[in-house]
Each structure stands twice: as structure tokens, then as C-alpha cells.
Amino acid sequence: MNKIRIIFEKEVVDSLRDYRSWVTGLFWALFGPLMMGGILIMIGSSIREDIEKPLNLPVQNPENAPSLIQFLEQHDVIVEPAPADPEGAVKTGDLNVILVIPEGYGDDFSSGKSATVQLVLDSSRQSASTDRTRIQSLLEGYSTYLGTLRLVVRGVSPEVIHVVTVEEVDVATPQSRATALISFLPYFIIFAIFNGAAPIITDTTAGERERQSLEPLLINPVPRRSFVLGKLMAAFPFSLASLAITLIGFGIVFNILPVEEYLGVRINLTVTTLLSIFLICLPVVFLASAIQMLVASFARSTKEAGTYLPFIALIPSLPGLALAFFPVKPELWTMLIPTFGQQIMINQFMRAEPFSVSNALISIITTIIISAGITLVAIRLYSREQIVIRKR
């Protein structure tokens, strides 16, 4: 036990002096929160702009349809004169959408026929989609409104033309709609845990072999398991720090930015939520260190280890990425998969959903058991003579 502490202390001091690698690690830990903050600001500002601003709509021949123009103006549309070549102007991207009212509109309208208007648009242009859908729904609204009036005048119930009425029941609470965006959050959290441990694990295993200090070290009267455990534990503080920094970063981003104003919902990332996430992620620190230790011990050099470890960090993050698109219910089987269960629980915390303590316990215990198993494999690996005769 004492030997484990000696090895732990030496590796922590040694790693702290390698300040370049842990400062880089800090930046990585902040990467997730910074990116999420950036996306939030962009989404937030574009949604607000589009909804609050009145719509400027160029209209050709507005004099042909005075009542339509009046209707549009009542609905926050500023009618402008259209250019001579509407199609050209939309094609070049100068204007998003142009309404053209043909000469015959007035006659058709008065005689009760279906009167045609043209909407010049470019459906391939994403940035114009808000303008397009807004004006399309206004025109449909106008058409339905007048059609209903006409039926009433003729003594027919407007329900005759509404064979099927579609009523949308949206079960998404405002908060769950916003988590579609922040479903990426668990991905960043798990990644930060792996990333925090990686440089220390690399240096204490592959690095030890690369600088030819492994053989002299192993001649010391210390059981091999103590070397493995001491080096493994030395990665814990760095991995924990990376996790904590990422969580604090997310906490700051979601509490300082007016997320409620941007998305119209409140995000549940209080201190308690962050602490809960930190606690259920603790076993992942063990897992991330153990699995990376096992893999890095096969590497002959730090460079070789550097090509393996990012993969290892990516694999457990994949379920989190999938969660962003396919919500998974927190069933028992998901809790048995290390990192997957944690990511589902992180999602639950953020959605302020009821949370099952037994799920958390199952997830924590299976993750610890699997990590301990991986550690045993690493100890066996270090007990074999191949650990030193492998070509340098």
C-alpha cells in the first residue's frame, strides 16, 4: 500500500511538471462548453431576429389586390415595391421571396374564381426558409379566411370543406425541446474524462518504456500490481480535474447566457445537477484510466500510444452522440453498459426527469466491476516478462 503511494506521488509530481501537456488538457476540457456556448448564441440570436422583425415583402402590382395587401400589412408585413425582374433578383440572392400579383387577379377574385398569385422563391436556400414559410402560411391563412366567409355568405357551414381537422398535440415540454440541442452535452463530459487521463497514462506507461526507465523501475522490490495501481491512480486527479472543469464550464455557459430568452425555455443546470452528474461520473474516471492504461501498455512509444488513445476516448462517446438523435429510455440494460448508462442519466438530470436511484447504483457498480476487471488484465500484462523484452 505504501509503495503504491510512493509511485502515485512520483507520477503526479512528474506529470504536474509536464505543464504543457496538462495545460493543453485544460483547453480540451473547455472545448465542449465553449462550443456549446457558441452554438447557443448563434441559434438564439437567429431565432429572435427572424420572429421579432417585421417581414419586408416586395410585391409586384400591389394595386391589383388591395384587400390582400391590407391583410398582409395587418400581419406585420411591410410591403415594398418589387424589382422589374423578380426571378432574377431571387436567383442572385438579393431578395428571399417576392410576391407577384398578375393582372387578372382582380377579375378572378370578383367573379369568385380561384385567383392566382405567384410566389418567387428559391427552395434550395436555407437562410430564406423562415421568410418563405412565414409568407406561405400568411397567404394560406388569407385564402382560408376568405373561403370561409364566402361559404357563410352562401349559407353553407365552413365545416363542409374541413373533412379532416388536424390537431397537433405536442408532448415536448419546452425544456425537452431545448435538450435536443444539449443532448450533445453527455458526449463532451465523457470525452473530457478520457481526455484528462490520457496524457498521464501515456507518459507513465508508453513513455516509461520509450525513455528506457521501465526496466530499472521493475527491478525494484515492489509487486507488479503496485506499479499498475500507483500509475493508474496517478491519472485520477487529472481526469477528475478535466471532468470538473468541463462541468463548471457548462454550468457557467448555461447560467450566464440568457438561454431562456434564446430558446424560450429554462435549462436545468443548477449546482445540484452538476454535482449529481459529477458523482455518477466518478466510476467512469476509473474506467477511462484503466482501459487507456491497458491499451497504452502495448505501445512501444508515446507516439504510438497517441494514435490509439483518441480512438478509445471516442468509442464510449459514441452512444452519447447517438442519444442526441435517438432518445433511449433509461431501461436496465442501458445501465449495464459503462458510459452509456451515465450518459442517459446525465440527460435525465438535465431534463429534470424523475430519476431512479437503483438505476444509478446498478450503473455505478457495473462500471466499477468492469474497470476492476480491466485493471486485473493490466496487472497480468505487467507480470509477464514480455513487458520488458518487447522491442523498443
Added chain:
Amino acid sequence: MIEVQGLTKSFGKVKAVQNVSFSAFDGQITGLLGPNGAGKSTTLRMLYTLLEPDSGFARIDGFDIRESPIEVQSRIGVLSDAQGLYPRLTVRENIRYFGRLHDLNGGQLEKQMDKLIVLLDMEAIADRKTEGFSTGERLKVAIARALIHDPRNVLLDEPTNGLDVKSTRAMRQFIRQLRDTGKCILLTSHIMQEVAALCDQIVIISNGVVSAQGSPAELLQRTGKNNLEDAFIEAIGSEEGLA
């Protein structure tokens, strides 16, 4: 005291060491002489417990290398072929780490460390980080950390490899000093002159087999030659791989 009996080790089809037997006594320098690839380092690595013999046994101060590796490790000081240091730690921190792994601490550890630093003439670099050290400086640190627990038995793998003339002479002098304190010293070398100048007992190995052993006088007598170098070549059967 090191006793080796019938030690054998193969790597796949390569028979690195075959049935090697010898003894190295306290207060003596025993040299394993042989050309490159003869099995000297493999023999030494089995003695310092990093490789496990296929058959045969070895005992250090009576402790079997397979049955009590930890006892063996605490009774040997090893300068292996790999002499990597921790570049972000100072000389003292490098040595202290190994000392603590040998259960030394506090004043006892610091005293022994100061003694070695004086003995190896490295007061000037003792508090410097070892990054960028010369071969000679690195070797001194590697020796100091190997001897920090004042081991009874010292195993040196090609100890003068890569050193200049001045450092080589200093190294040989240091090895003699160790011998004179009563330690059992076992070194490997492919340099005939070095073995002839240093060793009290010589074990000649070629192709993994011991071809002759004894004191310099015994070797001369056995081969009927009048100088040691001729005796070595006679015993090995070839000059290849020697220097």
C-alpha cells in the same frame, strides 16, 4: 553471493542461454565475457528477475530468483542496459524515488544519497533536472539509484559502454572500490582487456554456453597460453564479437 545452476532460456527457436552454471563470491569481481549476442545480458536479466528461466535455478544470498523475487530484488543493485532517467525530476529526486521503493526514507535515505553523490563526484549536478544530461552524467545517476539501498550484490551490464577513456578509468576504479567493501560484483563485457584488468573470476560464454571459467591464472594454465587475450580466444574458439 550468486549461485547459478543449469540456467537455460530460449526465445522461440533461439536458444539464448543453455545450461549455464557458475558462482560469484562476495569481495570478488566476476566477469561474464563473451561476444555480442552470447547470452550475457539474458543471463543477467534472469538473475535480476525480469526474465524467467526455462530450467535451472539461481540463488542470490540463498534466495531463489523464482520463488522469492522481492527478496532477491532488495539484495541486488542493477545497472542494466536500459538506463533511462526521469528528465523532469532532479538527480536527487530520481535517486530518492528508487530509495523509497527500497523502503528507505528520512535521514537514512538522505545520508546514503549524499554519500553516493560525493563518491560519484556529482555534487554540482545533484539538484538539476536530468533533462539534457551527458552519457557520463546519466550513468552516474543510474549507478547512484541502483546502489541507494547499499546492496550486497551488484550486477552491471556492460558498465563502460559508451564512455570515454577518462570515464572508463573512473568507472573501473569505482567498481574496485565496491569490491573492496566486500560486495559481490558480477559484470558483463565483450572487452577482453577490461575483464583481464578488473576481474577476479572470469566466466567465458559463447553461443549461450559456458566454455571456460576460473581465475585469470587458472585460465592461463588450462589453455596453455601465456597471455589472457590468447586464452580467451582459445576458449571461445573465435575472435568475432570481441574487443
